[in-house]
Amino acid sequence: MGYKIAVVGATGNVGREMLNILAERQFPVDEIVALASRKSQGTEVSFGDTTLKTKDLDTFDFTGWDIALFAVGSTATKQYAPKAAAAGCVVIDNSSLYRYDPEIPLIVPEVNPQDVHQYKNKNIIANPNCSTAQMVVALKPLHDRAKIKRVVVSTYQSVSGSGKDAIDELWNQTKGMYVPGQEVEPKVYTKQIAFNVIPHIDVFMDSGDTKEEWKMIAETKKIVDPAIKVTATCVRVPVFVGHSESINIEFEEFLDEDEARDILRESPGLMVIDKREDGGYVTPIECVGDFATFISRIRQDVTVENGLNLWCVSDNLRKGAALNAVQIAELLGREVLKKG
Template identity: 80%
Template sequence: MGYNVVVVGATGNVGHEMLNILAEREFPVDKIAAVASRRSLGTEVSFGDKTLKTQDLEQFDFKGWDIALFAIGSDATKEYAPKAAAAGCVVIDNSSLYRYDPDVPLIVPEVNADAVVGYSKKNIIANPNCSTAQLVVALKPLHDRAKIKRVVVATYQSVSGTGKEAIDELWNQTKGMYVPGQEVAPKVYPKQIAFNVIPHIDVFLDDGSTKEEWKMVAETKKILDKSIKLTATCVRVPVFVGHSEAVNIEFEDFIDEEEVRDILREAPGILVVDKREAGGYITPVECVGEYATFVSRIRQDSTIDNGVNLWIVSDNLRKGAALNAVQIAEVLGQRCLKKG
């Protein structure tokens, strides 16, 4: 027997990917519904070889549905996730709303799948921030071996992390650079994104960090280990899909770069592509549409004791959002909602 599954926000970038991945991974579905805001009512979306018409979120009844994958903003999630949960439908939420709630598990299945049993407190499971998800997948197996003390990470995050309007802004600004009189002023971002980088994601906090940077700190501690010290600088770059991260790790114990390479090659969800030659690494263009988190540029950091550098790349719409949500649903089904 399969599950009755709802994808909420089915017309958005992440919602589309959720439907694609559910079909690709042959998630056991008995019945599926595509749900979105009223303005998208009747819009058609694909689920494998089927075409679904979107239903109105305001009118949707979650009673009788097993799992709801939410890919809408925090405001709408705040209204509708509790309704779904109260109706007996387990919510897997991609927004930031519940990530820091102690009664809501924050899950990356390769890292802390066992925590999924905590879903029953509120019938809600949180999906982490896209930049955190790919980071902790790579950190987990190394932390198990040598215990991580501190992480310094700089992210290079694609515009799809902001949404469709951001993708359009990058595309239109890029075209406008070549057509006099058709320049496009920034609307989504505070500065031009085409041919530029912006060291500012989400709002600024009192200490000078941005909320995106704070999220990486708080979520890594909750998912992996509260004792890990982490500092981040998050940067938006003119890339459509795929987040990259330059990561410096300081361990409590020495670990050789060759052992790091071997550990990561055996780790779930990781593909190591690390040749010390031109092109012997992965870039965002190559990770699009892939499930894996790719690790390259593995090398010792001789400036600190027990230091290692990594380059981590992943499709942010997949592992950073939709894939991780579907993986959570798979774990939930296997461990908690068994049917048949």
């Protein structure tokens, strides 16, 4: 006996990826529906070997459906997620709307699976920000061993994190660099993204941090440990898919780099590729389409008493969004609903 699954926002990048991953991981589905806005009604999307036609989200009745994976913005989520939850359908939401609600669990299954039972508070589970998700998978096993005091992270985030229009903007600006008269002015971003990097993701806050940087701080505390101090600098780079992070960690006690490497190798969701030679590390283009979060460049930081550096790369449309949501659904099925 399987589940009745709704994918909300099925025509977007993350929604399509959710459908792909549900099929790839052979999630026990009895029935599945693809939902989108009225203007996208009838659009065809793939679920394994099956083609689905999207239905209108506005008129859909969630009664009798088990799980809804939401891949729409906060505005639409605010309107439709409570309706789905009230109808008895558990919502797994990819937007930022519910992440900081103390009554709603924010889940990365490799890190805090025990929190999934809190879904009963509002029948909603939040999916973390893409940059946070991959980082905390790496932090948690190290924190369990040596207790993390402070994290300094710099991100190198792909344009797919901003949606299809951003992907098109990078592509068109890149082509325009080689064709006189076809230069493309920035619309999605504040400055040219092709052959450039932009130290600005989301809106600026009074503190000087951007909202993306604040998200990494707040979400790491909620998911891993509120005592961890985090400072972040988030940068958009001209990469289509795959987020990279340079992470500096300060521990309460000494952790040798070799032991850290062994711990990470044995931890769920991680793949360590760390050879001290040319090409002995993973770059974003190599992680596209993969389930794993990749760790490279593990080394001591001798500038602090108990410091470690590492390089972390993951497919942001997968672990940073769709994969994590599906893993939450799998966890919910195993631990709570127990139908599959």
